[in-house]
Amino acid sequence: MSGARRRGIRLPQPDSPGNANSAGSVTPDVALDSGDDDPRSVTRPHPNNSGTPEPEYLHNAACVAITVIAFALRFYKINHPDQVVFDEVHFGKFAAYYILREYYFDVHPPFAKLLLGLAGWFVGFDGHFDFEAIGDSYALHHVPYVGMRAMPAVFGSLTVPIVYQIMKECGFPIVVCTFSAALVCFDNAHIAQTRLILLDAALIFFMALALYSYVRFRKVRYLEFSTQWWGWMCATGVFLACTLGCKMVGLFTFFTVGTAVLVDMWDVLDIRKRYPMDLVMRHFFARALGLIVVPFVVYSSFFWIHFKVLSHSGTGDHFMTPKFQESLSGNELLMKSHEIRYYDTVTFKHKDTKVYLHSHKEQYPLKYPDGRISSQGQQVTGYPHEDLNNQWQIIPTKALPETGRGRVVRHEDAIQLLHISTQSYLLTHDVASPTMPTNQEVTTISKEDMRNRYNETLWNVNIIGGHNGQAWKSKASHFRLVHMPTKVSLWTHAKALPDWAFKQQEVNGNKNSEERTATWFVDDIVIAAEDADLLTREGGPEQKAVKKMNFFRKYAELQILALQHNAGLTASHPYASGPINWPFLLSGISFWTKNDTRQQIYLIGNLVGWWTCVVALSVFVGIIGADLLARRRGVEPIPEFVRNRLWNSTGFFFIGWAFHYFPFFLMSRQLFLHHYLPAHLCSALVAGSVFNFIAGESINYPVSTPGPGMRRMPTARSDVGTKALVAAGLYMIPFIAMFIFMAPLTYGTPGLTGDQVNRRRILSSWTLHFAGKATTS
């Protein structure tokens, strides 16, 4: 770092040779944090040196040691269990789809899953295992699951040294860095979550890296626009994109860094900093480039790869629009979609409930139980099975040419629908439907009546997203049928009619003609008009090639779909828990159980560690709150430089925690304990800082790389003293003991007797399996 103290682009100031000098007196941030030199490069004695900084090799040794331990803990018996555990059901399956290149749909962005797929491919997984249920054996199906689990385990292990480095870069002494890293390293929840085929390991790893890069970026802020400065900023951007690419939770990391950047920009904007406006704008645009444009490009590229890899039709097809589906090779739409011409006989299917539009001779009853009266017309219903009564012929309402493409039905055409077996026309009118007094009854009328009520039998083919002149196609066109005179849409809903309609589904006219659920498609062309072969009619099979679709359209479609589905995940799950439970570790998740050996994996954190973090968070809030109140009354209990650190460094960790935690309260989807792990990592950082604050308030100083021409600041070394060392050492005893005690639940081995399980159920809200019956003696 010290070697790269090259001169950045610094505009000359009109009235000061180096802006830091003149600004130093007014901006406490600059005055306090601008050291003259990197502490590690100081070899000559310094007049104000209060001690030599901790030697680099000690830091490195500590970091390496804890990394080795982290690897050991995460790779310990990684081959156990040799069965599918918890959400490996999903993510293992997705990895298999990547290897088979079959399209699937999932709410999470693809990056972490791509990595899992890559790992699977690398270790020779052929994709032919469907991860059907928890407990399915890997060994029997020869799945190289150890290799696939190794990747998350590596990420999980590497998270620990990153935590260490974040603390170190913030100037904390070895004890504190080790303390924070240990809170993550010896945490049962982190270990359990990161040694399985799940996304969270990658998520947490990249999130920690993003925080680390931002800290590094912040440290070189006096070397603005230097290579280092650009490098760390772009690294932050890239890692942010990777975080977001793993799970949408990565947005919270964006908010964290975004908030810090806003605060930073706010300081840059300050008039007392004496930056001219054009320099401020340069700062602004540089950040916009590095932290918005770069992440966007990287994030989008994951999807680009995702679409490139998944080029074949698969399980996710039917989530997508027809246009999208046609871009997948082997897709049903591609193979069976044809243009519809007048006088074709077709069957209609409702998109949401998958029933056919059906009619039969029976009529609506004269009177309903609630006293309303029907038209007694022929029933029109939704029927789930294939039937002759599902067939409708498309009758034109305009003159047609004898042959040729003029006979193709197009978007916004007005048509009549003739029910083949009863030779009657579909119609709706101002009569309430059987079960919904607010919707119009749909019925049919005979040819004779049709002449008098011609207008009421007219329907408009409204292809969704269609443009003028677009041909109506079977399967590929989703459309609404809008009744011309009354503007209602043909609609059905999953409600069965009574026995008089054989429990078939009600079809009626929905007054909201734009209703999203009023979407139908033509399932099949049963009898083609003109007796011609469908393929020859349209000019040969060459048009059946896979269609191209613009990447950005695919991208936008998938994003919107994922958002909708994410919000839709509200079904209850036995191990879902509310966010309020998480920091206190009130409940865990049962990942896997094996009855005959009484083994189980139960996701639960290290109680000692998590509660320490909660205490640290509340102590931090307490200190800040008390300081604010005291200052309001003109008392300054905390020295300025300590306060500065509390706000800027610990404050950054704290908003990281807050942003990764509180937004969950706004979500109504299913939530699980593992959603708290990113926040827990931030709270471990806060815990380290608070420990340092209590132990000695001092840090290795200065932290930031000084800019050119800045006033030299005395270096200082943190002085936590032996007491802190002893305190940390003593703390580690119950902490690690707790970890070892809970380890059988984390690793799923060895099996536990009922009594042993009972003892491990420290909080009564934990729902462990194989609990022993209370002895009744």
Next chain:
Amino acid sequence: MGADEKLDAVRGGAPATRTFATPTSRGTLGKIGSGEFKVLIAVVLVACAVRLFRLGKPNSVVFDEVHFGKFAAKYIRTRYYVDVHPPLAKLLLTLASFVWGFDGSFEFKDIGAVYPPNVPYVPMRFLPAILGVALVPITHLTLREIGCGASTALLGSVLVLFENGLVTQSRHILLDSPLLFFTGLSTLFWVMFCNEDRKPVTKIPDAHTTRASHTITSGPFSRIWWTYLALTGLALGAVVSCKWVGLFTIATVGCSTIKQLWTLLGDTRVSPTLWIRHFFARAVCLILIPLMFYMSMFKIHFAILRNSGDGDAFMSSEFQHTLDGKEMRDTYADVAFNSVVTIRHVNTQGGYLHSHTHNYPGGSKQQQVTLYPHIDSNNDWQIVPMLDPSGTQSPNASLAMEKLTYVTPGSIIRLKHTRTGKHLHSHDVRPPVSEVDFQNEVSGYGFDGFDGDANDNFIVELDEEGGGDDGGRKGNGKGWGGDRESGKRLRTLRTKFKLRHQLSGCYLFSHKVKLPDWAFEQQEVTCNKNAVRMNSLWFIETNSNPLLPADAPKVNYKLPGFFGKWWELQKVMWQTNAGLTSRHAYDSRPWHWPTLRRGINFWVKEHRHIYLIGNPFTWWMSTASIATYAVVRVLLILRQKRGYKDFHHSAVVKYDQMIGFLVMGWGLHYFPFYLMGRQLFLHHYFPALWYAILTLASVFDLVTSTLSPRRRIQIAAVIMALAIWTYAHFSPLAYGNPWTKKHCRDAKWLSTWDFSCNDYLDDVRVSGSAQIPKLTCCYSTLDTS
């Protein structure tokens, strides 16, 4: 922000508290001159005309009159009901109908139902209408108090007067008009309080005592100061007693208070004791008074609704037994073998364990066992001891039938249905509705001469809450309701227990799933191997046993006190409210509101329409004014950071404080709706709209502050004319006046406004030719579509 300090400097060392008015204005009603007063009277008269015009038309039920009319009827018939809204506004409506002699017989069943002559619907509509009228002068006074000029205040009140949405909403039996009235009133009182708070303390020596005591005549802690503060508290209590969205008004005043106290805290001349006095004065008046007011409304609510009604089913059994018509006689406490009991499910309000002489159509085709909510002799079960597998009674068992033997945890019992003689039975057959692996069917099984089989055996387990972890077997259970015995053995009403099926280990279970018609839509009862604790708990409600001596101890429900009832009702209201998530044909989301994307269809009949839609001119202008403030404020902050001294101008500070308060009120009445998953409607925006209109007026005041009064009133007149013209243009939708198709189509400024022009005739004059639509036109808010 530094603005406070600057303001302080401007004021020349006056205590740094919040202010709205300029330092020179007196800030009381006294500043309104007689000319302005006459104008105000005129405006109120116009408001009366606008809001009371043809109040009796239409003479049929409109929109949510369905509910609120119905609730008034229930108050009058004193039948208990449950609603998501607190009672104040409904009580007021009831009062209006009661005074006019409404007997509560009309059902308010459907939108469009014609009112019979004995229903005083006009007086009922009169109450919201007159409160709507009152909002107009409140707007005027608030604007004056906040520091605007007379022409601005006039503009604001006229905009509120001619706001189509507010007019439409206030002309029907709905809660929003009272809500808005109290919102306005709270704001007015709060602004008046703030003006008083900012005045320096003036004291006059106390004439009556010899000691050197003083009476404070103005400024903090003067009588007038206390009065305004207390009135604010009362008004806030009234807002939140109309609808829970009144909490947003409390939040507005609360934020303003916190800012006041924070400023006060920073003033080192204010001693800690004084600050604490300030704090407690506000805490008492703004927290305690509203809470007391709110609770007293429920006190009245409970006092009126003495009788059991259709709201019973929402409440717990204890609550229900406080209602007349639901009382129960005391019943024996000790449950023993041979007892005839009725058994209730704890967690749902499904009622009693029930069986009747109908069989399941599928499954085992044995006799149905259900939950039934009403008292019936088919709810009676006799507790019979277990029989030997051979079918003969074991000596112990036969002894238990003759000698009083209590049912304890671990007892193996059978339940014999006294009317049909069948035993409660379970077996490995899937139940009719919940056909999942872990559910077993529960039926009534047996016939004459057959003593049942082992599938009739159930083991009694006490719930761990009162019985201890081991089901109370060791007797360490605490029991329920202070009855220690109930933790050791079965006691009527107190003990909560589970019934475990001896052979399959499943628990007798019920949940909120209704059986189809063949079981009369009663609640399903199953035996669940994976039972949730709460849904497998039961208790005994009535109990009689020939072996018990006549003087055996008796029990009855422990009736909840007022606080218990109040708290239970709050929880029920909350749950019901959160459950309103289904879509409604005319619902909208918060982001549709500021742009007036769509309205609500209130009523359609005979080619006339009532459609709730705002005055687009006022609506869009108010939204624009808020956006303008937001942009300007951001610019000011940025400029300040770059060293511009905007906040050194007293005018900037004054308008920033004034408009800032109003925009905060708007935001706090608007943004929280984004967090709500329930169905929302355009009228939820009205309180925010009121603040937005005030903002619009204040922005006008700011823009024209340098102009002469004459020029000012001219500009205001132009704006008012535009608003009135727009109002007139859309007024047929507000009053349900006849209209033509052409006019209607011309009025469709946005394609998303979905009033149906096809319902109108081509020409107004030929109306009356009866072609009545067979469709129901509209939905009320609680309908699910």
